[in-house]
Amino acid sequence: MAVIKLSESKVNFIKDVCKSFGNKPGEVINVLHKVQGEYGYLSAEVQEVIANELNIPISRVYGIVSFYSFFTMTPKGRYPISICLGTACYVRGAEKVLDEFKRLLNIQVGGTTDDGKFSLNCLRCVGACGLAPVLTIGDKVYGRMTPDKVKEVIAEYN
């Protein structure tokens, strides 16, 4: 087994999370939610600690992390931008908004800016179709977006 290089406090946090779910293999998705909520992503090492604690093969943990789109193995930016590409947003021009973000931030979908500030992702429907096209930055929802407004939105975080 590989030597785990995570800090002790991080390892202890993960162990505590596993413990709070009774170290039960069936709780692995809840554990992953909690840990990603704290660190923003699930590195290979983190997955290894979880597998050990829940006494399941690491392949199973990885299988779950890679199956569900909510889990990520790469760190996100400080302000994660998610553009809704659900049908309602799509027919109201979400792709143009996405293109504008790509152009202004100079990153592709799934990428993070060099300074680690913004990352850009797509998601399928946040359920605010009334405000389509919609995007979220962190927990904040921006509705009725147009390519024109993209510059202003980015400026809010400068």
Next chain:
Amino acid sequence: MTKIKTHVLCCGGTGCKASAGDEIINNFNAILKEKGLENEVQVIRTGCFGFCEKGPIVKMLPDNTFYTQVKPSDVRKIVEEHIVKGRKVTDLLYLDPENKQHVSDSKHMGFYKKQLRIALRNCGFINPEDIDECISRGGYEALGKVLTEMTPEQVIDEVTRSGLRGRGGAGFPTGVKWGLCAKNKADQKYVVCNADEGDPGAFMDRSIMEGDPHSVIEAMAICGYAIGATKGLVYIRAEYPLAIHRLQVAITQAREYGLLGQGILGTDFEFDIELRYGAGAFVCGEETALIHSMEGQRGEPTFKPPFPAVSGYLGKPTNVNNVETFANIPIIITKGAEWFSKIGSEKSKGTKVFALAGQINNVGLIEVPMGITLRDIIYEIGGGIKNGREFKAVQTGGPSGGCLTAKHLDTAIDYDNLVAAGSMMGSGGMVVMDETSCMVAIAKFYLEFTCEESCGKCSPCRIGNKRMLEILDKITKGNGTMHDLEELRNLATVIKDTALCGLGQTSPNPVLSTLDNFWDEYVEHVVDKKCRAGVCKQLMHYEIDPVKCIGCGACARVCPQNAISGEKKMAHYIDNLKCIKCGACYEKCKFGAISVK
């Protein structure tokens, strides 16, 4: 005790919250305090009113004044005029687009007139985080009735006779499903609420959970009593933080009131509910996949039988129903099966909640009796197509459904008619499209979704859909042949017949229904290399009409590629080699000089 004279109901749904809904509530509280009215006026954060297009909504009780598009800065005016002086703030009232009159009561608005709210009965009326408000509107009455007056068999019989069918999409009779699960003997059974609303463009389940979480909890307990289960699980999307929060609050309050836990309402019935979080996988809406996900595995479906009613969560008999199905249960119990079965069409009883979205004037959440026509939904409730454009299609059933066209406008909407028209009810997303949507691109859009969300277990879905997507991609790029169209239909039929689960079997529907209804458009893409909607970038270009162009230069300034040039006050032109077809110039031009060719 002070007497509350006025109630201010502020929408706290995700949509309105995103448009400064919280700030509005804070302003109300601050200004009311400043005026010394805080004991006479109560501000309540409710669930969704449904009229998201005109949000944020503020409704005043007792006179039912319905203020639309309220801004935080409007709050002072509402307090000073409406509450203090008793005068309505006219410019915040809804303006009837037909006769240009202000309408103050929502029941006179076109959007609400044809609606019938059963599943959404409490949304927008109560504070979802206060169980007392729910109880005052009849909440938990059905649970009391069931536990003290009815046997489990009677409950199942009542639900069966009501004619309620599953609102998650397939429309399986709910009472029959409960009966199957009740029949199986086991030491432990489970009631599962499917709140994994992954269908893009659908938000009815979210709104119910945000606006009236107790109706779901109550119904799950009733189901538990009927089938003999003591444990309930809600499988909810992690993307719905507000709904998760409200469900958690509601569960805690129900426990405190002895409505969940042991010895419910003084009987020996025991039931409790836990939440399980989804992690973004559309296929988890399929019940076997959902159960595997709850067990902490990859959400891959398995072959049925065995059905969950026999062997579900942890191998025990499990009954899975969708949020909206559950929300109908309490009122069926209190008002009776006869009352419910009088609403709707012959084979589809009751109402259906639709999330109306897309290119339509009144976007929002609507609940209508089954059997209503598409025309009523789009033109009466939806207020017609945006910007006066022409109706082209409406997509129902999400990635598993299909497109209905103008010829279906007078079809009565119910489970069977939608399937006959090549679509399906699905969970209730209804996305309206006008002539700016390219139907080939829409089919491709859905197939991209399916390919991304396919779990990969069976080859028809994993490989077949990928091949279909490649063909569609070829067509939208102008490289398609007539043979491709034939191939597309063949593949679609094979996938429909051979895929393992509901996701795979329905995934070709968007392609098949667009092929059937918009054959001409496919042929145009293939033969004439033209996209009439101007969506497929390789098949179109922008042109400036030298007669209409006045040379203002606005287009050149917004062009990100510097592809537009021309002398001031002279006609400009676009260099098509540089142009990336972003459409910025087209939207900027005030003189209609730029057109799509």
